[in-house]
Amino acid sequence: MGLSKVANDLVITEGIAGVWFYHWALPDSFVSLCGARVMFTSIPANKWGCTHKNYHIPEWEAKWCSKCVQLSKDRKEEAHESQ
Numbered sequence: 713m714g715l716s717k718v719a720n721d722l723v724i725t726e727g728i729a730g731v732w733f734y735h736w737a738l739p740d741s742f743v744s745l746c747g748a749r750v751m752f753t754s755i756p757a758n759k760w761g762c763t764h765k766n767y768h769i770p771e772w773e774a775k776w777c778s779k780c781v782q783l784s785k786d787r788k789e790e791a792h793e794s795q
């Protein structure tokens with residue numbers, strides 16, 4: 713099992729503590745990379761940081777967890793180093 717697979721399998725989740733606050737998490741986890749409790753969303757991973765009417769994300773309210781951004785980058789860098 714390679715780290716690179718894990719790094720590519722992250723999904724967008726929504727924090728249960730507040731609305732419109734999004735985190736990265738592993739697909740089978742109810743805890744985000746940064747440790748927040750999360751629930752699943754239908755937002756594709758490539759929509760991270762985007763706002764889109766189809767997903768009912770108000771542009772002025774959506775927040776994208778900066779901790780999770782950094783942690784997901786760290787994961788990808790680790791994956792590259794191990795190859």
Ligand SMILES: [Zn+2]
Nearest residue numbers: 735746777780
């Ligand atoms: Zn987070």
